[in-house]
Amino acid sequence: MENLGNIEKIVAFIGALVVFTFAVIGLRGEWHKNGLDDNVTKMLLGLMAFGCILVVLACFGILPHTAPGGAA
Amino acid sequence: MAVSVAPAHGIGHGDDDHGHDDIIYRETRDMRLMGFVLFLGADVVLFSSYIFAYIYLRNSIPAWPPPGADGHQLPRLDTAFAAFNSIVLFGSGVTMHWALEHWKHANRSRFNVFMFLTILLGVGFLGGQAYEYAHAAIGGWSGNTFGASFFTLTGMHGLHVAVGVGFLIALWIQTTRGVYTKERFFGLTAGTLYWHFVDVIWVGLFFLFYLW
Numbered sequence: 001m002e003n004l005g006n007i008e009k010i011v012a013f014i015g016a017l018v019v020f021t022f023a024v025i026g027l028r029g030e031w032h033k034n035g036l037d038d039n040v041t042k043m044l045l046g047l048m049a050f051g052c053i054l055v056v057l058a059c060f061g062i063l064p065h066t067a068p069g070g071a072a
Numbered sequence: 073m074a075v076s077v078a079p080a081h082g083i084g085h086g087d088d089d090h091g092h093d094d095i096i097y098r099e100t101r102d103m104r105l106m107g108f109v110l111f112l113g114a115d116v117v118l119f120s121s122y123i124f125a126y127i128y129l130r131n132s133i134p135a136w137p138p139p140g141a142d143g144h145q146l147p148r149l150d151t152a153f154a155a156f157n158s159i160v161l162f163g164s165g166v167t168m169h170w171a172l173e174h175w176k177h178a179n180r181s182r183f184n185v186f187m188f189l190t191i192l193l194g195v196g197f198l199g200g201q202a203y204e205y206a207h208a209a210i211g212g213w214s215g216n217t218f219g220a221s222f223f224t225l226t227g228m229h230g231l232h233v234a235v236g237v238g239f240l241i242a243l244w245i246q247t248t249r250g251v252y253t254k255e256r257f258f259g260l261t262a263g264t265l266y267w268h269f270v271d272v273i274w275v276g277l278f279f280l281f282y283l284w
Contacts, residue, residue, distance in 0.1 A: 005152040012152070015159035022166040029173070036105050037261050040112075041169070044268035048165050051158065051275035054283060058155040063283040064148065 164193035
């Protein structure tokens, strides 16, 4: 079961790097546009990139502070 | 934002129909977009009220998750699986963004590939959430405040994802029927915004339930 958890973390980590990269590329492409939909998209892509950072922190065990399976 | 009327001689006569439609489309697009963004804003308020209720509950109880019905401390949720499932959903947000970009550049085949990936990943996320519901040892919906909060908020989010998947499938079908063109694709823009929205709501839920 622990192996499965490690595999999930590795896949999530690699996925987070890929998704973060493409989200930033998408964000750069939207950057010079100023329509309402473009501005909302910029904000949402930025937050999604932030989500990828949270996933990386979870993969390295930096978040949450307590070990998974333990009490808070 | 008044809608101007096309010249009367141009309405209902051959090619001029398209010209009239274009004028109507251009002049109502901003209003429809504003309406859709307001709808998303209303959804943000809905989720915010539940999220703040959860934060209040969490800060009201010394040990979190609180003890279950049998008095034992509940385990934390499976962070590794949630991280994996989160990336499935965030990945679908990126593929949807690129699907729209390829539509704007009239690259139909790549649009289809990215649209398919988006729907596949969305369904995958729902499957992952169903798996988690089946295996989370947190006492069910009515066992304790943690379970009630978790199932209510993630269930409401899951419902939004399920509706989003249906929305995207409907949009995809519409593209095959010629409803949208390279210049006129408001539905696809709305679908993309909605899909990004459900991704971003999950960022908050992922932090609240798994990382905090």
